[in-house]
Amino acid sequence: MANTSGKRVRSISYAKYGYLFILPFFVVYIVFQIYPLFNTFYLSTQSNGSTQTEFVGLDNYEALLVGETGTISHGDNAGNKGGRAWRAVKSDFMRVMGNTIILWVGNFIPQIVISLVLAAWFTNSLLKIKGKSVYKILMYLPNIITAASSAALFVMLFSETQFGAINKMLMNMGMIADPIPFVTGKAQSRVMIMIIQTWMWYGNTTIMLMSGIMGINGSLFEAASIDGATMTQQFFRITLPLLRPIMLYTVVTSMIGGLQMFDMPYLYKNGTSFTKHIETVAVFIYNHFHNAVSPNYGYSAAASVMLFILTAILGAFAFAMNRDKDQKMHKRKKQNKLL
Amino acid sequence: MSVSMSKEKVKTGSLKPKDIIITVIILLICVLSILPLYILIVNSTRAGGDITGNGVSLIPGLNLFKNIATLQDWTNTGKVEYNALTGYLNSGIIALSTTFLTVLFSGMTAYGIVVYDFRLKGPAYTFILAVMMIPVQVTSVGFYQFMAKLGLTDSYIPLIIPAVAAPAIVFFMRQSMKSSFPLEIVEAARIDGCGEYRTFFTIAIPMMKPAFAVQAIFAFVSNWNNYYMPSMILISRNSKQMTLPMMVNTILSNDKLADFGAKYAAIMLSIVPVVIVYLIFSKFIVEGVALGGVKE
Numbered sequence: 001m002a003n004t005s006g007k008r009v010r011s012i013s014y015a016k017y018g019y020l021f022i023l024p025f026f027v028v029y030i031v032f033q034i035y036p037l038f039n040t041f042y043l044s045t046q047s048n049g050s051t052q053t054e055f056v057g058l059d060n061y062e063a064l065l066v067g068e069t070g071t072i073s074h075g076d077n078a079g080n081k082g083g084r085a086w087r088a089v090k091s092d093f094m095r096v097m098g099n100t101i102i103l104w105v106g107n108f109i110p111q112i113v114i115s116l117v118l119a120a121w122f123t124n125s126l127l128k129i130k131g132k133s134v135y136k137i138l139m140y141l142p143n144i145i146t147a148a149s150s151a152a153l154f155v156m157l158f159s160e161t162q163f164g165a166i167n168k169m170l171m172n173m174g175m176i177a178d179p180i181p182f183v184t185g186k187a188q189s190r191v192m193i194m195i196i197q198t199w200m201w202y203g204n205t206t207i208m209l210m211s212g213i214m215g216i217n218g219s220l221f222e223a224a225s226i227d228g229a230t231m232t233q234q235f236f237r238i239t240l241p242l243l244r245p246i247m248l249y250t251v252v253t254s255m256i257g258g259l260q261m262f263d264m265p266y267l268y269k270n271g272t273s274f275t276k277h278i279e280t281v282a283v284f285i286y287n288h289f290h291n292a293v294s295p296n297y298g299y300s301a302a303a304s305v306m307l308f309i310l311t312a313i314l315g316a317f318a319f320a321m322n323r324d325k326d327q328k329m330h331k332r333k334k335q336n337k338l339l
Numbered sequence: 340m341s342v343s344m345s346k347e348k349v350k351t352g353s354l355k356p357k358d359i360i361i362t363v364i365i366l367l368i369c370v371l372s373i374l375p376l377y378i379l380i381v382n383s384t385r386a387g388g389d390i391t392g393n394g395v396s397l398i399p400g401l402n403l404f405k406n407i408a409t410l411q412d413w414t415n416t417g418k419v420e421y422n423a424l425t426g427y428l429n430s431g432i433i434a435l436s437t438t439f440l441t442v443l444f445s446g447m448t449a450y451g452i453v454v455y456d457f458r459l460k461g462p463a464y465t466f467i468l469a470v471m472m473i474p475v476q477v478t479s480v481g482f483y484q485f486m487a488k489l490g491l492t493d494s495y496i497p498l499i500i501p502a503v504a505a506p507a508i509v510f511f512m513r514q515s516m517k518s519s520f521p522l523e524i525v526e527a528a529r530i531d532g533c534g535e536y537r538t539f540f541t542i543a544i545p546m547m548k549p550a551f552a553v554q555a556i557f558a559f560v561s562n563w564n565n566y567y568m569p570s571m572i573l574i575s576r577n578s579k580q581m582t583l584p585m586m587v588n589t590i591l592s593n594d595k596l597a598d599f600g601a602k603y604a605a606i607m608l609s610i611v612p613v614v615i616v617y618l619i620f621s622k623f624i625v626e627g628v629a630l631g632g633v634k635e
Contacts, residue, residue, distance in 0.1 A: 129362055203372065315472035
């Protein structure tokens with residue numbers, strides 16, 4: 001490659017272009033993402049119920065986390081307890097946090113199990129499966145369908161009004177006497193969201209895990225099968241342990257995705273009536289600020305900041321893993337060069 | 340060598356019961372994967388009364404055009420704010436312009452980081468890695484309030500311009516440039532007197548076409564499907580401005596519409612374009628996912 005003097009000349013004369021090429025990205029990112037992020041921090045210290053806000057300190061956090069017994073620190077009611085309004089906000093917030101966790105766990109576990117099994121089958125050279133590429137395309141299909149349209153479809157199919165197609169069919173067949181509340185029932189609506197989310201994402205996870213398994217050195221499987229290891233043994237002794245970094249990455253990114261779950265929980269409802277059993281943090285945030293006349297910027301922003309902290313902790317893991325991958329590649333390249 | 344040879348040997352053996360059982364299970368999963376879509380298409384061809392009376396059926400009807408006509412009639416008489424053509428146009432404008440901006444500027448940013456040496460190169464890349472995982476929901480309160488203050492709600496500007504900065508796409512473009520774009524070409528172009536921008540536009544972009552194409556497909560599909568941002572910014576719900584996913588939602592939240600055939604047709608029309616795009620580019624998309632490309 002170029003010697004040191006060549007490098008110096010290049011860095012002197014062309015560095016300017018480096019800045020020019022990355023400038024648009026950073027200008028737009030700072031205006032449309034970084035400023036809004038700081039604005040969110042600022043709004044989390046502001047009052048609720050109006051577009052004209054005033055400073056209230058950490059009251060919003062107290063309302064969300066402590067509720068009724070928290071003490072108001074600013075404004076006309078300074079020194080008083082948060083009272084009924086805060087209690088309602090706190091119980092809402094705790095409910096949506098709980099919902100988010102339940103819905104994420106409930107869709108992640110079936111998704112990872114199905115995907116692992118499928119990925120192991122697809123990558124196993126001892127199995128003869130024809131048409132793998134077609135299967136992959138079909139499995140990924142639900143992921144690209146507009147979530148708003150999927151939600152509408154599932155509501156229309158599973159609605160408990162007299163028009164819900166599934167309930168109608170079950171009743172016509174005499175299997176049930178009354179419609180099952182797939183959309184408004186507590187357990188039913190949650191299970192439906194879990195199934196829909198699994199349906200949407202298992203193809204994606206399968207393909208990602210497959211590329212992970214294909215990264216494992218093939219001679220390991222070779223040696224194992226020569227030594228008489230069965231498929232199941234190979235899966236538990238070779239595939240799973242070596243897949244751990246990718247699994248961990250999948251879990252972390254899926255958790256970040258789970259924290260922001262919005263479309264399905266927001267749109268899966270009968271008419272305009274709201275299903276509170278599946279309301280997630282993202283829906284809570286959206287409903288509080290999305291009001292042109294009296295937005296609750298404070299509660300919404302405080303919840304966002306907490307979501308940000310959670311995401312940052314999870315993101316730090318993913319970040320470290322991405323960097324490791326990069327550095328490993330660097331090391332390998334350097335070694336190759338030396339050789 | 341020995342590995343590939345023994346693999347060949349294994350492949351020439353005959354089908355075992357295990358292969359058949361596993362193939363059947365996989366086929367069943369694939370059927371479940373597309374069953375909702377199939378029912379949607381079937382229902383969009385059935386008469387409304389048939390659906391409400393008999394529930395689910397797997398046999399298509401003959402009412403597709405009648406259903407679409409009913410839907411058009413609802414649109415014309417103002418019963419619904421759904422208008423497939425307006426929706427295609429609005430979603431198309433947003434999705435195409437965001438895709439163009441995302442791919443072009445992400446490519447530029449990645450190119451800047453890969454090709455040039457400058458003092459802030461390391462910090463700039465670390466920054467991009469660090470912010471890659473920040474979800475839009477976290478900044479949306481601040482974003483919305485900021486846009487409301489600027490009077491940009493009900494405008495496409497906040498939906499399109501932010502597409503210039505897509506950290507995740509910069510990350511993946513940088514990866515592919517590192518592995519498949521030789522820097523010697525840039526040096527050679529310089530010796531031949533080619534300017535830096537011209538090198539990027541006439542040499543780098545054509546060479547990186549596959550990587551750009553994959554990111555473009557993903558950007559298009561995810562922007563076309565986006566419900567969150569448009570519904571946040573287009574607050575007046577003006578039917579001339581709404582995107583297709585928003586229109587679908589108005590159909591769902593309107594419980595005065597009795598003809599279910601037409602309602603299913605409305606949903607069906609909303610997903611036809613993405614399904615077509617997907618089927619054309621499915622190979623690229625599946626490959627892109629395998630690279631760890633997308634997790635929204």
